[in-house]
Amino acid sequence: MANPEAVGTAFLDYFYGLFATNRAGLASLYQESSLLTFEGAKFQGQQNIIQKLTTMPFQNVAVQRDTVDIQPSISGGILIFVTGKLMPEGENMPLKFSQAFHLMPTPSNSFVVTNDMFRLNYG
Numbered sequence: 001m002a003n004p005e006a007v008g009t010a011f012l013d014y015f016y017g018l019f020a021t022n023r024a025g026l027a028s029l030y031q032e033s034s035l036l037t038f039e040g041a042k043f044q045g046q047q048n049i050i051q052k053l054t055t056m057p058f059q060n061v062a063v064q065r066d067t068v069d070i071q072p073s074i075s076g077g078i079l080i081f082v083t084g085k086l087m088p089e090g091e092n093m094p095l096k097f098s099q100a101f102h103l104m105p106t107p108s109n110s111f112v113v114t115n116d117m118f119r120l121n122y123g
Contacts, residue, residue, distance in 0.1 A: 004078045007111060008070035011103060012082065016063040023053040029113045036116045049116070058088035077104040077114065083121070096121040 018025040030036075030046040036053075037043075043052045065084040073079050080101040085094035102115035 002105070002109075004070050004072045007103070008068070008078055008080045011078075011101070011111065012065065012068065012080065015101075016065070019053070019061070020063055021060050023056070024050060026050065026053060030116075031112050031114075034113055034116070036118070038118045039120065058090070060089040062087040064094070073102065075104070077102055078111070079103075 015026065015029065027046055027050045030049050032045045034046060034049060035042065035044050036049045038052055041052075043049050063084060063086055065082055067081075067083045069079075069081040071079045078101075080103065082099045082101075083097070084099075085096055087094045098119050098121055100115070100117045101113055103111040104114045105111055
């Protein structure tokens with residue numbers, strides 16, 4: 001199995017790099033069985049997930065990761081839990097967030113996101 005820390009770190013660099021400026025570019029990370037829970041709303045499948053991510057009310061956002069926890073899952077995948085801050089363009093107050101990913105390996109030795117859970121943290 002690939003090194004979970006190395007895979008997780010590379011995934012987060014790639015994911016948040018595209019999330020910041022080109023969310024449509026994230027489509028290859030999801031498949032039809034992928035699930036996204038975004039602020040309690042559930043989206044399944046690549047098209048539905050990307051539609052949600054690309055219709056947010058901002059085009060560009062700075063992402064700061066404050067904490068990252070990465071573990072191998074017993075199913076052969078990788079669990080990632082992130083806390084951090086988002087700074088959408090034109091805003092002056094960062095939004096705190098938490099996000100969890102479950103990555104699963106593909107036959108071509110890459111990884112896809114099977115589960116993605118996102119919450120803003122208020123208070």
